[in-house]
Amino acid sequence: MRRIFQIADNEAECWLTHDGRSFILNTPDNALSCQLDPSGRPGGYVLKARRGVHELRLAVGPEATFVHMNGRTFEVGRVDPAERLAGRDGATGDDRLLAPMPGVVVSVAVKPGDVVTEGQPLLVIESMKLETTLTAPRDGVIAEMPFAEGDSFGLKDVLAQLAPEEE
Amino acid sequence: MSISKLLVANRGEIAARVLRTAKARGVATAVLRHASEQQGPAHLIADEVVTIEGPTPVAAYLDIPQIVEVAQKIGADAVHPGYGFLSENAAFVAALEEAGVTFVGPTSEVIDLMGDKVRARAFVEEHGFPVAPSAIEDDDPASFVERSRAVGYPLLIKPSAGGGGKGMRVVREDKALESEIETARREGERYFGDGRLFVERYIERPRHIEVQVMGDGQGNVVHFWERECSIQRRFQKIIEETPSPALSPEQRQEICDTAAGIARAVNYRGAGTVEFIYAQDGAFYFLEMNTRLQVEHPVTEMVTGFDLVAEQLRIAAGEGLSAVQDDIRQTGHSIELRICAEDATEDFRPAIGDILLLDEPEGEGVRVDSGILDGGKVTTDFDPMLSKLIVYGPDRAEAIARARHAVQNYVVLGVTTNTGYLDAILAHPDFASGDVSTGFLAEQAETLTASGEDVNDLLMAVAALSDERLVAEVMQIPEVHRRIGGWRN
Numbered sequence: 001m002r003r004i005f006q007i008a009d010n011e012a013e014c015w016l017t018h019d020g021r022s023f024i025l026n027t028p029d030n031a032l033s034c035q036l037d038p039s040g041r042p043g044g045y046v047l048k049a050r051r052g053v054h055e056l057r058l059a060v061g062p063e064a065t066f067v068h069m070n071g072r073t074f075e076v077g078r079v080d081p082a083e084r085l086a087g088r089d090g091a092t093g094d095d096r097l098l099a100p101m102p103g104v105v106v107s108v109a110v111k112p113g114d115v116v117t118e119g120q121p122l123l124v125i126e127s128m129k130l131e132t133t134l135t136a137p138r139d140g141v142i143a144e145m146p147f148a149e150g151d152s153f154g155l156k157d158v159l160a161q162l163a164p165e166e167e
Numbered sequence: 168m169s170i171s172k173l174l175v176a177n178r179g180e181i182a183a184r185v186l187r188t189a190k191a192r193g194v195a196t197a198v199l200r201h202a203s204e205q206q207g208p209a210h211l212i213a214d215e216v217v218t219i220e221g222p223t224p225v226a227a228y229l230d231i232p233q234i235v236e237v238a239q240k241i242g243a244d245a246v247h248p249g250y251g252f253l254s255e256n257a258a259f260v261a262a263l264e265e266a267g268v269t270f271v272g273p274t275s276e277v278i279d280l281m282g283d284k285v286r287a288r289a290f291v292e293e294h295g296f297p298v299a300p301s302a303i304e305d306d307d308p309a310s311f312v313e314r315s316r317a318v319g320y321p322l323l324i325k326p327s328a329g330g331g332g333k334g335m336r337v338v339r340e341d342k343a344l345e346s347e348i349e350t351a352r353r354e355g356e357r358y359f360g361d362g363r364l365f366v367e368r369y370i371e372r373p374r375h376i377e378v379q380v381m382g383d384g385q386g387n388v389v390h391f392w393e394r395e396c397s398i399q400r401r402f403q404k405i406i407e408e409t410p411s412p413a414l415s416p417e418q419r420q421e422i423c424d425t426a427a428g429i430a431r432a433v434n435y436r437g438a439g440t441v442e443f444i445y446a447q448d449g450a451f452y453f454l455e456m457n458t459r460l461q462v463e464h465p466v467t468e469m470v471t472g473f474d475l476v477a478e479q480l481r482i483a484a485g486e487g488l489s490a491v492q493d494d495i496r497q498t499g500h501s502i503e504l505r506i507c508a509e510d511a512t513e514d515f516r517p518a519i520g521d522i523l524l525l526d527e528p529e530g531e532g533v534r535v536d537s538g539i540l541d542g543g544k545v546t547t548d549f550d551p552m553l554s555k556l557i558v559y560g561p562d563r564a565e566a567i568a569r570a571r572h573a574v575q576n577y578v579v580l581g582v583t584t585n586t587g588y589l590d591a592i593l594a595h596p597d598f599a600s601g602d603v604s605t606g607f608l609a610e611q612a613e614t615l616t617a618s619g620e621d622v623n624d625l626l627m628a629v630a631a632l633s634d635e636r637l638v639a640e641v642m643q644i645p646e647v648h649r650r651i652g653g654w655r656n
């Protein structure tokens with residue numbers, strides 16, 4: 001059973017199997033024998049893995065699994081393999097600027113057809129009383145700016161679309 | 168004019184904190200709630216929750232006529248504004264006064280004076296208190312260069328019409344002064360269409376140190392010592408502490424006496440904070456006065472033992488302060504951490520989400536002023552600050568150790584928070600030695616957001632094993648296949 005997880009900015013692929021005695025987490029360069037049991041506290045578990053025993057708290061969200069372990073909190077994003085594949089034809093993730101949070105457009109700096117360079121400000125959004133400037137993820141040409149000044153948008157809405165890169 | 172019913176015109180952690188003290192004093196309590204707002208701790212504490220309306224939740228909390236009407240309708244004889252929203256709004260104070268409701272805070276005149284940065288600065292200077300040396304070109308253009316020279320180096324030239332750092336020039340030597348003035352003027356004209364300038368002393372690696380003051384409006388003013396607030400991101404504080412590691416006992420006394428003197432000069436009523444810029448050479452200058460309770464007031468409470476909200480309510484009720492200056496002593500050390508829904512690795516971008524699991528730390532010397540509940544929702548409607556973790560220790564090292572232990576055990580799952588970032592700050596050697604300035608977080612950005620020990624394989628194991636569908640699928644595979652390692656679909 002294949003899964004793709006995203007931790008910080010890194011995506012990693014793994015397969016979960018069971019050898020009759022315990023679960024094995026297989027990654028391209030490793031196989032980790034592991035077991036997860038409830039600890040009795042709300043959201044509390046004990047992970048037994050090769051390196052030892054780890055007490056942790058976890059919560060499964062709609063898109064990510066949140067883990068509190070060793071005094072730190074981690075977010076493990078669950079990437080849908082089908083969705084990632086679909087994104088590869090036509091517009092790749094690299095072509096679209098997605099809203100990092102819901103908010104309102106304060107100003108728009110570019111229009112379709114404009115040539116932009118990586119890091120160039122495209123638009124300013126406001127959310128939670130904070131203004132954030134969103135910049136071009138790469139060099140390219142603006143294909144679409146779907147929102148105008150004053151428009152509201154939701155989480156992960158496309159705020160800017162670059163024309164696909166020519167090979 | 169005792170207070171029998173108090174309306175708290177605020178929300179989140181500060182509403183809950185004010186309500187707790189009011190209830191403990193036997194005062195009937197009410198708090199506001201916007202129709203779209205999640206239930207928070209304050210709504211569970213208050214005797215009464217009044218729904219307010221507005222196009223946005225923030226607009227409702229800023230709606231003066233509506234809030235005054237609520238106060239009258241429910242028979243509240245006093246309103247506590249908390250911080251933010253209407254806490255420093257003179258029109259709100261005037262409207263309450265007209266309605267015969269007591270405002271827990273200073274007079275509208277004092278709010279007006281201190282809210283105007285130029286007037287406040289002039290007032291403080293006239294009364295003989297230190298302000299950063301400066302020269303305003305408009306005062307007398309002919310003598311501007313000469314007056315700039317008198318400010319002393321290094322100095323900062325700013326366009327009068329400016330903002331956002333544009334057109335600002337730092338000048339370190341006299342020989343560069345005149346040419347830099349001309350450059351700044353051209354930049355001011357280009358950016359703002361206005362070439363007028365002003366000059367002020369440039370403070371290198373400044374600290375932000377503030378002093379808690381309180382007055383009864385009858386001429387009695389006391390201070391509750393200082394707070395060090397140099398740990399800031401986006402010009403907002405995220406860690407505060409007291410005492411300041413920068414001050415000698417003599418400097419501490421001087422800065423606190425200065426703050427009390429400024430408050431005395433305006434015959435201050437209620438709780439206020441005088442903020443100073445503190446230079447590396449020990450000089451300090453008035454920055455501004457906040458005429459309300461501050462977010463970071465709990466650290467003062469931890470080291471003095473006073474409940475500042477109780478003092479506010481006493482003053483508002485005409486009972487005066489419960490203490491004279493000699494009663495107010497600093498004992499031990501306290502640190503506050505602001506727990507915010509934001510991603511420190513992405514330029515502190517606000518985060519949203521559902522709180523799927525909440526387990527807040529407790530223990531000796533640990534206080535949590537929280538504005539969230541398990542199962543709640545973090546939205547973009549309000550400020551990203553979720554709660555405050557305040558610790559007390561007999562000394563600074565112990566306070567830091569307790570703060571680290573507590574923040575490491577502050578479990579908020581479902582929305583990204585800055586707990587790991589706060590812990591990284593506490594672990595930094597420069598924080599431990601107290602050698603910081605307001606630029607600390609920007610200077611150390613890379614160190615503070617470095618990812619720790621790589622536990623990615625363990626995290627993937629947790630994510631995989633907690634995926635019920637995945638586990639069920641794996642277990643359905645016939646035994647014979649399960650034995651083959653690396654089986655894939």
